Amino acid sequence: MPDTTAPPPPHLPIRTPLAVAVSVLATILGLAVLTWGVLYVTKGRFLRPSFESVAGTLTDRQVRVDGDFQLYFDPFDLKFVAERISVSNPGWASRPNLFAADSVHTRIRPLSLVFGRYHARFLDLRNAAIDLEWNEDRRNTWTFGERKGDPVELPIIDRAVLAGTTLRYRDPQLRLLADLKFQTVRSDGNRIADAVRFAGNGAVRDTPFTVTGALLSPNDTAGGGRNQLRLAARAAGNDITVAGTLPSLADIENVPLRTTARGANLATLLGIIGVVLPDTRDYRASANLVKSGDVYTFTGLQGRFGNSDLAGKFAADASGDRLLMTADLATRALDIVDAAPFIGYNPDTVAAKGAVAAAAETGAGPARVLPDATFPVESMQVFDAKVKWTIRDVRSRSVPISSVDLTLDLDRGRLELSPFSFAMARGNVASDLVFDTRQRPTAASYDIRLAPTPLGTLLAGWGVEQSGTSGMVKGRIRLEGRGDTIHETLASSAGRIAFVLPKGTFWTRNVQLSELDLGTFAQKMFEGKLKEPVRINCGLIGFTVRRGIAAADPILIDTSKSVMLGRGGFSFRNETLDLAFRADSKKFSLFAGQSPVGVNGTFAAPGVNVISPELLGRAGAGLGLAAVASPLAGVLAFVDIGDAKAADCGPVLTGARAAAQRTAGGKPRDDVGRGTTATSEDGSRSKGERKEQRKKFLGIF
Known part of the structure; x- marks a missing residue:
């Protein structure tokens, strides 16, 4: 008789969440492997039109590759090769292209494209030209879209080979123009190879400068060491050197760099960035420089100007709408001649010919000692400063001065020295001096207070013997005047002595x-x-x-x-x-x-x-x-x-x-x-x- 037993139902796959996840993951991995394989075999050359279109849309620039193009994973790094590539500049720029090169060859860590700064394990540029430029509206050529310009943030580069590469940087607000040329040179020894050397010139605030340097990248035998930076620059008679160790070839953020400077006049060095300082005699100084965004900090300062020493720290903050200089300085011994510039004298003239000759250089009349040097009103109104300076001893033939404590505050053209105190002949002088260049002409006020001071000690420099003299003197000078020189402010002053x-x-x-x-x-x-x-x-x-x-x-x-x-x-x-x-x-x-x-x-x-x-x-x-x-x-x-x-x-x-x-x-x-x-x-x-x-x-x- 026929078998009437029903056949068993067909076996169906298990439908669990874990199985679904495994299936999806396997599919993704399979597609990734397939994509990797296709790209590896074809080198991704077929992606050139898509690359030009997508990159052009994202940047709102014209992106062209007129030669060979490769974009694939090798095996895990993203390899990119492009010949005769160019990226255009916005219409306002002075040059047509932001970037152009005969050849680009680089290997990039893929995750860095998603989670942070681009990290290139290797970069090879041939005959590249890079143009970085700001305009008056604070837009720049490397920030895409319509938003305000972002600061320069170079990619992290472990190793680079450059040939005939140039970089141009222009900032009309800082009045800075720099043209640099980079070239890779292999060393003959077995310790250092692929040194990226650079040289160039430019101008800062109409002051020409030249610069040379090198980025020394260790070769394989050096066992993964870091890159050594060596830089030397010359501007306005000043020689500056910078040296340090960088975590990558283009990364100087928060990296301590040993900086030295020397020249005939420190005022000419700071004048390059628009900071006004009285003239000094020849100087030399060294400090550790750390750049953090637009803040440049110098610590461990040690140096000399003229016959005086200087130590401490200072910083230049360009992150706001005005440059802010801050400093905390200390001097063990200040030569009185080196202090002459702070009231308008040329210290070299004071040292060689005396105060009368120095005053005459400023335009003062014959036999005058009050300087007629004009206050740098315009320069004082474009940057701010907060300075604290202590001086242990002042070398002077006539007046014994020590324990100087000076606090300086420059705020939009108003210069205040308060408190400005010092010990003189076993007495103390406390003063508050204000020069307000916001008012035209400058409004000046002098408030100088002399605590009880021994007459014998005070007048000893003029031949008065101290023996038998127990007299004391105390006093106050309060004057207010207007003018753009020290002489003018006093010549118009009113008050009491x-x-x-x-x-x-x-x-x-x-x-x-x-x-x-x-x-x-x-x-x-x-x-x-x-x-x-x-x-x-x-x-x-x-x-x-x-x-x-x-x-x-x-x-x-x-x-x-x-x-x-x-x-x-x-x-x-x-x-x-x-x-x-x-x-x-x-x-x-x-x-x-x-x-x-x-x-x-x-x-x-x-x-x-x-x-x-x-x-x-x-x-x-x-x-x-x-x-x-x-x-x-x-x-x-x-x-x-x-x-x-x-x-x-x-x-x-x-x-x-x-x-x-x-x-x-x-x-x-x-x-x-x-x-x-x-x-x-x-x-x-x-x-x-x-x-x-x-x-x-x-x-x-």
Whole structure:
């Protein structure tokens, strides 16, 4: 009988998620292997039209390959070969092509195309020309599309062979143009091979430069070492070298590079990038340079300028709309001549001929010492700076200065030195100086404060002995003026200058000479008491400044034996001095000049006039009395009866003006504050004005 049993159902494959995944993966791998095989066999030559079309669409540029083309995996690196390839520039560029080469041969890590910077294991360029250019709208030739330009980011390259390759870089904002040529040279030895050497020239801010260098790539026998960079450049008389080890041939980001520079003037080096610095004498310096984006940091700075040393760190930040320079500097010993440029002098001229000759170079008139060097207003307004500088000692023949602490802040043309402090003769000077070039002409303010300082130490450089002198001095200078030179700001200034002498002692010899009390001086000289101290009760040397003319307001020094008074003043305009000092004795003196001692001349060449017209007149009167009466009567013309009124030291010690001064009895003083320094617009005096001034002196004294 027939078999009626139903046949078993056909076997169906298992439909599980794992099976599906394995099937899909196998398919993908199969297609990948098939694609790899097709590309490997054909070298991907058939992809040339697609490559030109896709690359042109993505970049919005014309991409052409007029020779052989290869694009395939060999075995895992992506190999790319193109002959007579070109990539066009945007229409605004000055050259037609961003890139053109007779031959390109490279091997790229495929994943780097997806996850980061292109990483080329090998690059061979033959007769390539690369044009990197910015325009005024901050677009560039290597950033595709309509967005703003990105900074240059070169691919990572492990090894390169270059022949006849050129690179041109142009940035109108930085005013930079560079043309470089690269050439690979194999060394004869077995340690270094395939050295990529380069040379070129260009200009930065209209300053021409030349550069040569090499990228030294180790060969196989070197066992995977890194690339050594050697670079030498020359610009504006400065020689710069850079050396370091790069992780790849084109990677200098965050890599420390040892940099050295030397030249005749450091200002010319920083001037290349638009940073204004006062002129210096010859310099040499070295530091470690690290580039991080648009920030260039120099650490471990060690160097010298002139006869002074310099250490610390500084940075140039070009990432914003304005260049920002920051620095933290230290100097062990600063030669005073090397500090001359900071007030406008040429240090070489100061060293060779003195301050007067240096001032003349700036346009100052004859016998002037205040420089007329114009502030670099435009340059000061295009970059910012924040600098801290400490100086341990300043080498100076006259004034002992040490412990300088300077903080500088330049913000859009406003230069502030605050605080600017230093120790001088065991005292301290603190100052705040501002030069605001935003205002036209420059608005300047000077605020200089002298803490109590020993007179003997302060004046030791001018021949004053310290022995027997315990007097102190403290003071303040506050002036405001307008102008684009230091001389102009002071010549137009207004304010007050006041130096206070608290209680102390001074050499008898010095005091008696200034009093012109010849009788007491001669007596003490024969008694051997020239070094006997004279007590200073209090003193004030004050000036009121208007339109650059400083008038005594007042000069009043009260000692144990006399009251010294001063009249006149000085001019910042033509730097002339016209002062007279007279001391009235508190005690009887048989032979006293009782006539003003004049201080005249200029800042550069001050003079002292001991034999004044008043003294000559008194001598004439004495001779007349001696002739008509007796020799003893002639002496009467020089007798000082000692009726000087002692000063109330309260107003003196507070630096009060002449109108507030009082005698020891509390009455207003009638011997200060009634004279002025009369000057014309150019700071000079007429004959009549000089005569009137002499009358005022005679009237007081």
